[in-house]
Amino acid sequence: RRRERTRTITMSGGQAILGDEASVDKGEGARMASFVGAIAIADLVKTTLGPKGMDKILQSTSGAESVSVTNDGATILQSIVVDNPAAKVLIDIARTQDSEVGDGTTSVTVLCGELLREAEKLNDMRIHPMTVAAGWRTAVDVARAALEASAIDHSADEAQFRDDLFKIARTTLSSKLVTLEKDHFAKLAVDAIYRVKDSLDLEHINILKKAGGKLSDSFLEDGLLLAKTVGVGQPKRVEGAKIMVANTSMDTDKIKIFGSRVRVDSMTKVAEIEEAEKDKMRAKVARIVAHGINVFVNRQLIYNFPEQLFAEAGIMAIEHADFDGVERLAAVTGAEIASTFDHPELTTLGSADLIEEVMIGEDRLLRFSGCGAGDACTIVLRGASQHMLDEAERSLHDALCVMQQTMKNPAVIYGGGCGETLMANAVEEAAKSVPGKKQLAMESFARALRQLPTIVADNAGFDSAELVSQLRAAHHAGHKAAGIDIRTGEVGDMEELGIKEALKLKLHVLLSAAEAAEMILRVDDIVKCAPRQRQ
Numbered sequence: 001r002r003r004e005r006t007r008t009i010t011m012s013g014g015q016a017i018l019g020d021e022a023s024v025d026k027g028e029g030a031r032m033a034s035f036v037g038a039i040a041i042a043d044l045v046k047t048t049l050g051p052k053g054m055d056k057i058l059q060s061t062s063g064a065e066s067v068s069v070t071n072d073g074a075t076i077l078q079s080i081v082v083d084n085p086a087a088k089v090l091i092d093i094a095r096t097q098d099s100e101v102g103d104g105t106t107s108v109t110v111l112c113g114e115l116l117r118e119a120e121k122l123n124d125m126r127i128h129p130m131t132v133a134a135g136w137r138t139a140v141d142v143a144r145a146a147l148e149a150s151a152i153d154h155s156a157d158e159a160q161f162r163d164d165l166f167k168i169a170r171t172t173l174s175s176k177l178v179t180l181e182k183d184h185f186a187k188l189a190v191d192a193i194y195r196v197k198d199s200l201d202l203e204h205i206n207i208l209k210k211a212g213g214k215l216s217d218s219f220l221e222d223g224l225l226l227a228k229t230v231g232v233g234q235p236k237r238v239e240g241a242k243i244m245v246a247n248t249s250m251d252t253d254k255i256k257i258f259g260s261r262v263r264v265d266s267m268t269k270v271a272e273i274e275e276a277e278k279d280k281m282r283a284k285v286a287r288i289v290a291h292g293i294n295v296f297v298n299r300q301l302i303y304n305f306p307e308q309l310f311a312e313a314g315i316m317a318i319e320h321a322d323f324d325g326v327e328r329l330a331a332v333t334g335a336e337i338a339s340t341f342d343h344p345e346l347t348t349l350g351s352a353d354l355i356e357e358v359m360i361g362e363d364r365l366l367r368f369s370g371c372g373a374g375d376a377c378t379i380v381l382r383g384a385s386q387h388m389l390d391e392a393e394r395s396l397h398d399a400l401c402v403m404q405q406t407m408k409n410p411a412v413i414y415g416g417g418c419g420e421t422l423m424a425n426a427v428e429e430a431a432k433s434v435p436g437k438k439q440l441a442m443e444s445f446a447r448a449l450r451q452l453p454t455i456v457a458d459n460a461g462f463d464s465a466e467l468v469s470q471l472r473a474a475h476h477a478g479h480k481a482a483g484i485d486i487r488t489g490e491v492g493d494m495e496e497l498g499i500k501e502a503l504k505l506k507l508h509v510l511l512s513a514a515e516a517a518e519m520i521l522r523v524d525d526i527v528k529c530a531p532r533q534r535q
Contacts (some may be wrong), residue, residue, distance in 0.1 A: 030526045031129075035120050037084030038520055041091065042113020044080075045073045049106050050456035051174040051486045069387050071175065072394050073106030074098035086520045093516045101505045102401020103172050107452065108509045114451040115517035118444035127437050133518045135441020138434065139427045140514045142442075143449065144507065146426035147419055148411075150480065151503045155410035164412050165190050167500040169399045171415050174486075176395035177388065181215045185392075188220050188379055189399045193407065195377040200404055203331050206378040207396060209389040210361050213382035218392070223369035224332055225378040226325055228318050229357070230366070231302065233311035236357045238294055241316075241368075243350035245326055245335040246288075247299035250281075250306045250319070278305060285309040287341040295355060299326045299337075316355065318366065334373035402502050411503040414494035416483025417453025417468075419506050421475050424449040445514075453484055462489040 047054045048071040055071045058079045070076060077091045090112055094105040115136070122132050154160040169186035178185050196204045208225050230236055264270055285306050288296060295316045302310075302319035310317040321329065330337050333350025341347070353370025360380060368376070379396065383389040406412065413419050424446040431442035450468060457464035467484060470491045474482035483499060485492030494500070 026525050030524055031123065031521075032120075033084065033526060034086035034520045034523050035116050035123075037082070037087040038090050038116050038517075039113050039120075040084075041077070041082070041087045042110050042116075045076055045106050046110050046113070046455055047459060048073060048076070049110055049175070049452070050459045051179065052456075052460035053106075053175055054459070055177070067387070068390060069177075070391050070394060071106075071177070072391075072398070073109055075394060077105070077109065085526065086523070089516050089520060093512045097508060097512060101405055101502075101508050103398040104505045104509045108513050110455060111448060111452060111509060111513035112516045112520075114448040115445065115513060116520060118448050119517065119521050122440060122444055125440070127440060129521045129524075131437050132441045132444075133521060135434075135438035136445050136514055136518060138430070138438065139442045139445035140510065142427050142430040143423035143445075143510060146423050147413060147503065147506060147510070150419070150422055151411035151413050153411045161410060162190065162194070164410075164500060165193070165403050165406060167498045168406055168412060168502055169403060171499050171501055172399045172402050173395055176398070177391040178215055178395050181218075184216055185218070185396060186399065188218065189396060189403060191220050192377050192379055193400060193403045195375045197407065198375070200407055201331065202397075202400055202404060203328050204376040205400060206328060206376070207381060207393050208360075208365075208378055209381045209383075209386075209393060210363065211383065211386055211389060212361050215381075215383050215388070215392060217382040219380055221367065221378045221380055223352075223354075223367045223378065224329065224371060224376040225358075225360075225380070226318070226321060226329065226366045226368065227363070228321055228325075228366055229364050231307040231311060231317045231319070233308070234316050235294075235314060236316075238316050238355045239353065241295045241352040241355045242291075242293045243295040243297060243329075243333050243335055243352060243355075244288065244291055244293045244338060244347070245297045245330045245333070245350060246338045247326065248339050248341075249300055250284075250298055250302040251300070281306055282309065284341070285313075289313050289315065291341070291344045291347055291349065293349060295352075297321050297326065297329055329368070332371040332373055332376040333368065334371075402505055405504045406502045409502070409504045412500045413503050413506060414481050414483055415499040415501040416485070416492070416494050416497070417456060417471060418481060418483035418494050418499075419501065420449045420452045421468075421471050421482075422480065423510070425472070425475055456486070457484055457489075460486050460489065467491070 048056065053071050055069050056076050058068045058070065058076065060066045074094050074097070077094045082088055082091065090109050093112065094109050097105045097108045119132055154164050166186050169189045170182050173179060173182040173185050192205050206224055208227065262273065293315065296310060297318045299321060302317055307317055326337060329335070330350065333352055335350030336348040338347050351372035352368045355366060355368050357364055358367045381389050381392050383392055427442055427446040427449070431439045431446070434442060453471060454464045454468050457467045467489065471482055471484060474491050481493050481495045482491050483494040485497060
């Protein structure tokens with residue numbers, strides 16, 4: 001076909017419609033540019049897929065040149081800057097997958113890339129994109145029905161459901177840096193999610209990173225840990241705490257001289273001004289104390305003078321609790337963040353059974369136990385380096401997000417390529433009864449689905465063609481729980497191996513990848529607007 005690139009579009013009379021710097025990629029050129037960009041992004045993260053996937057080093061060249069090591073698809077894709085519009089679509093679906101489900105970001109990107117790779121072959125066969133899209137939609141319906149039919153729901157059996165959650169967490173963590181300690185971290189994640197099962201709010205699970213020790217030294221702590229210390233002369237332990245969480249300035253005991261000038265004729269006048277400032281602070285502290293609190297947590301700094309006033313009143317004052325810490329404290333203690341103190345009856349205070357100072361490693365922290373707005377817990381991560389701790393936090397966050405979704409939608413399916421093979425077989429079987437070119441589109445969809453276990457096997461160094469054909473044969477023989485045993489390189493029983501995934505995760509991967517691939521497939525023009533001129 002004729003490939004065409006024009007700087008301007010002209011009417012029959014010769015009059016230009018688009019400006020000089022605007023451009024249009026038309027027809028085949030636009031479609032191929034979209035395919036190439038999206039497939040390149042999928043190939044970038046393809047090697048990170050599966051339990052034996054490789055890691056990437058992300059190096060920032062701006063500022064402090066930070067370095068991070070990760071195999072998390074969303075983290076990798078968010079850190080790269082692309083110019084291709086189709087590549088941006090893939091990055092966007094990975095970000096959506098991360099926010100909605102927490103895991104499966106690499107899977108959704110790779111599946112979308114494989115669908116477009118198949119679409120490129122169909123395009124070369126002169127099959128119209130709308131025919132391909134129609135075939136894909138039929139294939140998605142068939143695949144979804146097959147996946148939902150294979151799902152298992154143990155929510156009625158508490159012990160069995162908890163075991164399912166443990167296996168889901170372990171499967172999620174198998175492809176992460178913490179895979180050697182996946183049993184330990186899976187248990188931490190399950191225990192943590194059960195602590196907050198009433199609210200299922202992940203904000204109530206605080207993850208604290210402390211360098212030192214090894215990954216297996218990580219532990220779950222009851223209550224919320226805050227990496228702050230108590231002021232001088234204030235109580236280190238408070239029982240039956242009434243907590244005010246505030247975001248207010250507590251540094252007005254010093255004269256602000258920036259932008260102002262004070263003329264005095266004696267040092268006595270200076271002392272009077274300073275005393276007036278202190279009187280203002282005394283009045284502010286008195287208004288805070290009048291709320292009947294015994295713990296005051298402030299987002300901003302608390303200077304020496306107000307700290308002394310709080311100590312005299314027997315109040316524990318915690319300064320400079322970062323914004324996340326203040327928000328989380330307000331959520332778990334039931335407090336509302338206050339900034340004015342004139343109406344105590346309108347202020348909502350938080351509560352906790354006990355606040356005390358504890359030592360973790362060489363650091364002092366504050367532990368809030370028995371918080372008023374529900375149970376809270378803290379997972380303390382230990383590790384050899386900050387890079388390892390950052391990746392462990394990302395891995396644990398993925399596992400917690402998946403389990404949060406599983407608590408809401410308790411259906412689970414088998415992992416290890418079992419779900420993809422089930423869907424591919426169902427789509428191929430349904431394609432036999434579909435006349436016309438739509439059949440080719442459905443068969444291409446099945447091939448794309450089968451690429452996921454193929455890539456997992458390739459990344460582990462196995463003969464993927466042999467392994468996937470054995471897996472396909474096992475499913476046709478009626479072994480519906482068959483999947484790839486990544487440890488031995490053979491087809492194994494996923495029920496015996498305990499490899500399970502959340503149905504919500506796999507459905508989201510299927511639907512998001514199909515929708516994004518169809519969106520890119522339907523493109524026939526790429527119009528680049530002229531840049532805005534500087535005045």
